[in-house]
Amino acid sequence: MLITEPVLVDRFKKTRKRTESICEPLTIEDHVVQPVMDVSPPKWHLGHTTWFYEAFILSDHMEGYKVYQEEYAYLFNSYYESKGDRMLRTDRGNITRPSVKEVLAYRSYVDAHMEKFLENNLTEELEKILVLGLQHEEQHQELLMYDIKYILGNNPLFPAYVKRQGGLAAGERNAINWLEIEEGTYEIGFQGESFSFDNEHGRHKTFIHSSAVADRLVTNAEYLEFIQDGGYTDFRHWLSDGWDWVKSEQIHAPLHWHRDGDAFRIFSLNGGLVDPDPHAPVSHISYYEAAAFAKWAGYRLPTEYQWEVAATLYGTRDHGNFLEDNHLEAKAVSEGNNQLFGDLWEWTSSAYLPYPFYEAPAGALGEYNGKFMVNQMVLRGGSCATPREHIRKTYRNFFHAPLRWMFSGIRLAKYL
């Protein structure tokens, strides 16, 4: 899968630049805080994505490379046990130095060395690490969007990330049509030459019974019906852990929904508190909420296998609403799109587990995915915060069941 260097250099520059562009609308202050454990300060993302290239490429492979500052490894390592001690995750929001300006200088230093290093022919192994670094940075671009939305939406002043003229026009809601999957044995998992994560590997067969998935995501209006029907106060819709979560966290609506009399206003990256588009997909949904909604509605969530087959048969990445489209939020489904790609990550009913032949790679990069394969659920399809080229039909994302600060939503499924 050797990619010629000029292409790689170009992609490297583009990727690096996009991370910085995402932070451009922020104040310096916005870069520093960590309002909940899962949210990292934007400044930390800027540093961590840079440390990744320094730790895994420059320090290990560039002759004579001088580490920018020794202490940064301690500050910017996320979870690589193999790479030495690191700051407690919960302390990320307490660290004011290096400043944003200094972190940007760190980025420039590493970028300059990387570009120089990329001038030489890369070994196949190094190219793999570089591509992984780019994919890694794309993942953090997406996390940046979640975290920025949380930081701003958590502020009683509800500052907008960008101010739009007019706002998005309300979409149309069509009835659900069902995308059918014929009974049979299917192959699941990645195949090919291009990049993929280790967790997509172990291509294998699976048997799927006759079934169907909806041709669009659940909308705000539909979810509002669930709320108005007492969805959050009737234990019968909920998993037991979900019901405990609803009660202990006093959950009454999706994240970023704020009650305003009888209605709700929604915090949007476009303009702060806004009236919801009834036909846009409901987003910032936990697995517990997705499962409760599906039970209430009389349907199921798709397995990740059903999803992958549906995406193979019916999906198209080209029309999806992705990060590059700069809509910043999920939008109502449009003609010729079924939202299988983009808009929102879709909760599946599959737990995040290794595929049959999965083997974690050796070394520090083997910590990338495999060690998280317990206690989480799989999501598929990418979101409005995902770079388009980052996603594919075999891509497996995963989160703990109560989390919902990411752009997540619901697709219904059923057996035929």
Next chain:
Amino acid sequence: MLITEPVLVDRFKKTRKRTESICEPLTIEDHVVQPVMDVSPPKWHLGHTTWFYEAFILSDHMEGYKVYQEEYAYLFNSYYESKGDRMLRTDRGNITRPSVKEVLAYRSYVDAHMEKFLENNLTEELEKILVLGLQHEEQHQELLMYDIKYILGNNPLFPAYVKRQGGLAAGERNAINWLEIEEGTYEIGFQGESFSFDNEHGRHKTFIHSSAVADRLVTNAEYLEFIQDGGYTDFRHWLSDGWDWVKSEQIHAPLHWHRDGDAFRIFSLNGGLVDPDPHAPVSHISYYEAAAFAKWAGYRLPTEYQWEVAATLYGTRDHGNFLEDNHLEAKAVSEGNNQLFGDLWEWTSSAYLPYPFYEAPAGALGEYNGKFMVNQMVLRGGSCATPREHIRKTYRNFFHAPLRWMFSGIRLAKYL
């Protein structure tokens, strides 16, 4: 599946009696405490299994039945939201009244009414509830064994549950032979007329690649090698959540193992602190430990599908070491047995999720299984604390990954 009443009455009496027999070696004091949240006081089990018949059969269906004491519903409901308010689970160990004697009187009262009620022809629906009540009580018999072992093993005096003459002879350890599973599509889930739990339903097809499972459980001696090889101090063997658990809980060995110089002594229901039988299966293992051991050993854990197929092809319940055998602990494998049934519940690598066509039953009994289908792992095969007739090859048990107070162990698997 109508069972003639005399058989049912007999089974009812036998089941009720066995629960009380299990508690016979206990002091009154042993019946009262709850040293950790997952352990319930034996007194509570005695009451709860009784309340189950009263709430679901007598109160609902026996004309003129007078509830023994109104407040008991509050004290002895476990988790049925549909059955009204209930005591916090964590308070079970704070409740000294009713006394053990009074709970036994409650049992007698309900038993007398139940026996009278069973003299009449039961409707099919009622018979189903009764059988569920018996199955339910068998599950609590097993929990009683776990909880009693925890209560006694947690006491610095390490009192024995029973004192055996001599103790069990050390078994022989044979090398692992592999029980092979041919690639193909298999049917999974319950089929037939006899009793089964709702979570076994939704019989469906699944594809399994060529694979094999070990013909016995992992032994104490094998697990000791893992410990001595630094198994608990090398993050590379562990899932990330497992590694956090090892560090925060300071785990160094299975539950009930106590370091004694360079060796370990093990708390056994037979005689208190004893030297371990090296060839007996290692027990009281969390999923994290099972997964770490398998990774260290270079193998996998079986999926619940692989396990069910292996049990179909190779398993036999008759030779298993079950509650009725009164060994009280797992024992070394013997000729002609492969431990697929009995000895220890075997962690599978499958998350506890609904089968494709699963539908939770309506009403309070629909809360029995379905609402727990998230964040847990499946175990199969029953243990030395399971009544023999309680288990079957499609039986799905489930626990959270860090739990290990139950009789749980490890079977290795691999792809061919």
Next chain:
Amino acid sequence: MLITEPVLVDRFKKTRKRTESICEPLTIEDHVVQPVMDVSPPKWHLGHTTWFYEAFILSDHMEGYKVYQEEYAYLFNSYYESKGDRMLRTDRGNITRPSVKEVLAYRSYVDAHMEKFLENNLTEELEKILVLGLQHEEQHQELLMYDIKYILGNNPLFPAYVKRQGGLAAGERNAINWLEIEEGTYEIGFQGESFSFDNEHGRHKTFIHSSAVADRLVTNAEYLEFIQDGGYTDFRHWLSDGWDWVKSEQIHAPLHWHRDGDAFRIFSLNGGLVDPDPHAPVSHISYYEAAAFAKWAGYRLPTEYQWEVAATLYGTRDHGNFLEDNHLEAKAVSEGNNQLFGDLWEWTSSAYLPYPFYEAPAGALGEYNGKFMVNQMVLRGGSCATPREHIRKTYRNFFHAPLRWMFSGIRLAKYL
């Protein structure tokens, strides 16, 4: 202060017997549990008071004494760092063995040895330790009463400790008369030959301005006015820590008060849930509640100095309602009594601090009082659960501000 042995032996026997008498109305089950951290299982008190004599007298001073069981030191040491490792306080309610019967056998063994040991002439030093042991056991008799009340009152069945015929007649409430204290310098602290605790020492002078204390405790009826006036919902009456406590613990009334429509029923050791006597003193009050009530009422709480002077001028121990009177609860004030002694411990506005010349004794017994002299408040006067001979006007009791499972109440004070 040498007391002749026969007197001491007699007092020893009487004290030991009374502890056991206090536990007589309990079931075995009642002896075992620890519903909150501050409550110890009655079984533990029976063991701990015995261990005290064994550890501080028999083991150290009786030639050839054989410790009853080595492990008991671990189980029954409360907080003496000098006496080696001990069980976590929070584990006391998880320990079912030794059984109640075995603990009583331990008591018999130690009692027999103690009585034998007391036949010989004691040194003055040993006599001091013995007397301390008796005082210590009296303190635990009082704690037993609190803990038993908590264990029973925490049970949804509200079992009575004893069943009384008829119940106590409602008392009369008189208006407050004020007991005046003239401005001047007073001497505070213990003086004399009889027993006293180290924390009463450091007799010293203090200046008190003209002031007065009420001639009785605040009644249930008066406290009910405070509740009905919104006392628990108006922050202005409360200390800041108290207001946080009210909100986080959702406090609406004293401990053991249960709302019943518009009124309250009170859990009493005499008969379980009963209607309150309006003129009996309000009991089971935290310092926060005492301070809030006093502020609402327009008065203050007395300092421990004011209290001690008032007790010197006006107090009399003889008419007080103490443990020996077997009323079990505080009762309405009667002619010729001002409740300075007995009925309820009275919160003072003084923090528990060392007196000017205070020196903690050397050795393990130096841990008795001195190390607790921070973050607690002083209470004075003894309660219905205190042995009469145990109390004196210089006696300093102390608890943390939020605690209220003890028999505590309110006396008002003012400056003139």
Next chain:
Amino acid sequence: MLITEPVLVDRFKKTRKRTESICEPLTIEDHVVQPVMDVSPPKWHLGHTTWFYEAFILSDHMEGYKVYQEEYAYLFNSYYESKGDRMLRTDRGNITRPSVKEVLAYRSYVDAHMEKFLENNLTEELEKILVLGLQHEEQHQELLMYDIKYILGNNPLFPAYVKRQGGLAAGERNAINWLEIEEGTYEIGFQGESFSFDNEHGRHKTFIHSSAVADRLVTNAEYLEFIQDGGYTDFRHWLSDGWDWVKSEQIHAPLHWHRDGDAFRIFSLNGGLVDPDPHAPVSHISYYEAAAFAKWAGYRLPTEYQWEVAATLYGTRDHGNFLEDNHLEAKAVSEGNNQLFGDLWEWTSSAYLPYPFYEAPAGALGEYNGKFMVNQMVLRGGSCATPREHIRKTYRNFFHAPLRWMFSGIRLAKYL
């Protein structure tokens, strides 16, 4: 106590300016974080001190005043229940907007209105509130110094607040001389026309026995002896709550001390990590540490009464090391100074309680001091972070026993 307006206006301007000067060496990022609950972001202090004038003076008393931004009351109220809802204290470090620049604009707006308002004759009542606002801002100037030190000292990069040439010369350590207090009755508490806080009121008499306090604070070298003598590992020196704190928080040295081989380096606002001056006073000491050190040394801590009398007899504010002196840290005692004023707040052995005749003022400002009078200890004398004019001999500061992020130290005392 009417102060002529020009003087007041001048003091207002000077006070406002100093708060901003304190923040000048900070980066924008340093203004935002809250690494522990007790530390507030500098940005918050800038806003809160401004809100105080707006809420208590401009909104209530200036005709036609338009509140700068309604939401700021929610963000910048600290603990005034009377002033409406407010943000949780623990959320202060999650709020990135308003930006530092916007907060400074808020300051300008309020300052401009205040200066205009001050041109008119103030009523006596308003003048009192204004002076309280100035005192309040001085208190926050001091808190800013603590918080800045914590924010920088908590960063693994240990950035200096300012860089000094050379550093402070090591001082000389003299032996302790004792400042004697004759036995007798003394008057305690504020008297006079100038400003004072309500908690200094209730001037009253107290009796003090013959005693003496040291003529200087305990030094780093002396405290190091305590550490090297095993001070942190011997329970006998410690209060019970202190010993629990040492073990649970794993305390081995004062805050801001970092072990470096056998020695310690200390984080200083002057230059980051530096070698300690052995003769400078040990600072950042909790009450538990102060009490343990005093016990180890064979002395006591002074009561707040002893301290106040010593300050009256021997103290002089003029030579003290205060905020205006810009040393930023405590320094070794010098000829003619006894450190009673400045350098470090001195822990007394007195709990923070109301004086005999104390009455909390009515209204919101009554929440200033009185509601904190429980569970805290009194400190006296001011520190290197206190404005000189802010302190007086009757000034009572107070903190919870485990806190030590403030500039706190130890003075020894004894009875004669």
